[in-house]
Amino acid sequence: MNTAPKTIRTIDALAGVFTVSLGAAALTEAIRMPRFAERGVDPYTTPGVTPGMIAIALIIFGFLLTIRALRGGSTGAGVTIHVWTRDAVLRIGLTLTIALTYGGFLFGNVPFIPATIAFVFAFTMALELVNADRKVSVPVLLGGAVLLALAAGFGIDFIFREVFLVRLPG
Amino acid sequence: MENLSHMFAAVADIGMSARIFTVFWACFLGIVIGMIPGLTATLGVALMTTLTLSMEAEQAILILICMYVGAIYGGSRSAILLNIPGTPANAATSLEGFPLALKGQAGRAMAVATTGSFLGTTVGMLALAILAPWLAEFALDFGSFEFFWLAVFGVVLCGQLTAMEDGLKGWIAGFIGLLVAMVGQESMNGFARFSYGDPNLAGGLGLLPILVGAFGCAEVFSVMRAAALERIANDTRGVLVASVQAFRHSVTWLRSGLIGTFMGVVPGVGEDMGAWVSYAAAKRLSRNPEEYGKGSVEGLLAAETGNSAAVPGALIPVLTLAIPGSAPAAVLLAAMIIHGIRPGPLIMYQQPEFFYSIVAMVFWASVGILVLGLLLTRPLLLILKVRREWLLGVIFTLCVVGAFAISSRIFEVQLMIIFGLIGFMMREMGFPVAPLVLGVVLGPILDSNFRRSLALTQGDFSMFFTRPISAILALLVVVILLAGLLPTRRIFNRLRQMLRGAP
CATH class of the missing domain: 1.10.287 (Helix Hairpins)
Incomplete structure (x- = not known):
């Protein structure tokens, strides 16, 4: 043994x-x-x-x-x-907080598109800002995160409603 | 002869219809999911199941099979270029693929992996076409005693083989899965177990939210906890030539294909073991074992052939016994049931056309990965440049929406998140997740067959051990448990010393 x-x-x-x-x-x-x-x-x-x-x-x-x-x-x-490092604790803490806020509270209580835009934007921004290897400047990150969040919110809503015929909350 | 005509008709039906486009886009999506580290075939198939609920059964199953085959193959890309297996099934691939990439031969490595995956899927598909009807015929003799032992055997073996040298943790995970399956109304008396008056719990815990949580949501958490990945640049020329050369290692791919298929057939084991066992056999039987670990083409071919052959292998028990050979196959099983297909020993009598459609789907999926893998080597590399911080938020959203889409209930989303947290904690504490999911799948089979057997024998347990197939399965369960619990290696060493006359 x-x-x-x-x-x-x-x-x-x-x-x-x-x-x-x-x-x-x-x-x-x-x-x-x-x-x-x-x-x-x-x-x-x-x-x-x-x-x-x-x-x-x-x-x-x-x-x-x-x-x-x-x-x-x-x-x-x-x-x-x-063997969690300080960085790992920070990353997982942020991930859990943002993800659980979205999945456990926002989804179902707030209309889908604004809730998803807020979640994807917060997730991307927060985890990139604490990323020591970040390669983009804050203004570029901000613009990219806004575009991604808008694409995710409207894109997923469109695909699920129109293609898969699923009625999303809100 | 009639079977062959069914098969050719099914192959032609897909090849000469608009479904061929479905094959290519679903394979492409599978490759993309598989090549992104952290996103597994199970996640891809589970998410896609939730998205294809409104589709016609054959179309939905075609998408899921292409996604499954594509994802297992796609994981080889990141294993070769990043030394990070895209899915757990590609861990053995990185041992030989990454050293080849470091030598500047990434193109060659990817071509060998593509050819190996194609050949493995093809060997497995042939085994599926030949073995499944035979196994279904054999399974007609199974009674409740045999199905009870088959469920126990699946959980115990899966626990032993997926728990990284620690079977005890695998068995705990599997039996917790069985317990989870007990929640909700049982079939014999209509009593709602462990429900405490909650109508959501009384309806039982759905397999799909649990799968999306344990494999999808938990993967998002696990990937975000891990350190960032290093990326390397590489040469992607000479793909077609290397692919043709890989065909010449016929003994290696044939042996690995058969081993992979067998590992796929064993309940709950699947692609990871298919790759490792094929790789180990190739190394042991190789004329150049010193090349292994330094970029052996033979080793890479064996690993990729083995994991891909396990995919059709895992479908054999799904179709004939309604018992999944791997975690993604468990999702496929659930998807088939949702779409009104009844897998089991009677499938060859009730829906033979559907069975041969599945064989044809696997065939076209293997063609899909071969064509896409060889033609899109460079464009697919761009996907590996997407950063996890930009991707995983969207993936988590898809997990949430996918869980909701199953029955439009917030309860399913909550269930998915709870199992995401459980799956994440289990991984961190060294408990495998696959036996938990297999336990949830096999729980109802175990429950109904255990109680039916006891009712038949009026509580006499001897029939569980005296019927021939039951006795063999029971013996196998006992051997696995003892091998995992007792310090067998120490006992064998002591016996060897005794035989040599040492003190």
Whole structure:
């Protein structure tokens, strides 16, 4: 067994505890599901049977992951959450804030075209401004972002309404 | 004979109609999506599924297949020119393609990749035409016990093979997917599980918003977290000559085509493994293994043939068992069901014309990537110059609108975003996303067949292990679990030492 760095072990242990908790919660719910005995339903076809089996498997797998992490063993392959640089945190913070504002709030509450224009403009501007390798000046960036946002807002609206016959909000 | 005539008729039908234009534009779009690092074939097929809902079934499926084939091939461009695989399936391509580009032979590398993709898709297509009817016939003997084990086998194997040496995390992802599939009204008693009175949850969680979220939205977040890419200039001459030369490595492309097809058939494994296993076999059997890693044409050909052959390979279980061979194939399966097509063992009896249409679609898609790949080498390079900051905002908008387009409900958008965040966190914590999605697809199959089997046997589990095919599948599941859980390498080393008489 490979010995993993402490940060990866902690991440794996937390993931294991989460999996056990999820499995336990699902098992509790599965047990609470109705058995429809009054309707004469076969006890093996009751709704909780399969979720219960899946929940037990999750509890076992989560327990094994937790034990492995606590014992210090893990391949650690693919775990990247502990190697975020300051730039990466800034980029992902901005991306999540702008994207979630658009997808979680603006879309559906504000007419589609203005919401999308605002989102694409904000996304492009914000992430280019924090980009250390930016090659264009701020005025050029501003003009380009406005053009892109207008093209995206009106273009996507046209394609979805006229070609794919989807009614967009607003 | 009748089957052959169905196939030729389907090929001629597409080739001699306006659909041939659809082939080229959909392949082009697929290549563009595939070559942009971070945008995968699954994202392309999932987004396009939402856009083609209002189309006629055959037209929509043709677009999706061309998008799928094009995207898997398109990923080779960025793998060769940027050393960044456009899709995960092109990771092995970058090992040989990028060193060739560094030597100033990018044109040659792209020609070899194009030819390899064409040959791989063609070998896979032939396998699809030959194997699928046979497998469908075989699957007619499957009962609920076998389908239950097939679902478990798919999730466990996919978890093991996609989890980067850590099967446990893959299995957790797969079983969480199965649990997600349990949300909503179940088919036997009409009870809404895990719904808590919410009508949205009672309707079940849709596969497409989950796919667009886990693969599309999560990719936007992952690409923005990563550092920016370096770009290199290159020579793109000698494309046609190199393409003809690639045909001469017949043993390599034939072997890689067969391996890729087989890896595609295995549920949930798909193109990535098709490329890696083909590449590893080519390296092991090569007369010049020292060239590998330094720009081996043979290695590049093997990787690209392997990943492309896995595409038609992944369609074999989709069409015959309704079980996807890869993540994009899972989306295709969902799209077929949405369009009223019923994949499964009976497809060869109920819709044989449709089956051969699929074979013809794969054939024309392979022609599409060959023509576009060889003719548009230089114009396609311009796409790689688009910066992620300018592109991903538009892609995220398409994810949001695509999720909304499925049923015009804001709930689907919220679901897409939640699974985008879950998919992003899973990647960062080393959990593969593909088993989660496969779990969501296979959950209903597992649920109905498990309970039906138990009802048939009145709770007697022995039938799960005594029917011949069930027993084989159960044994395979146990072997995979044990191989992943036990420190097998250490046990083998100790056994070897014991056999040699060492202490």
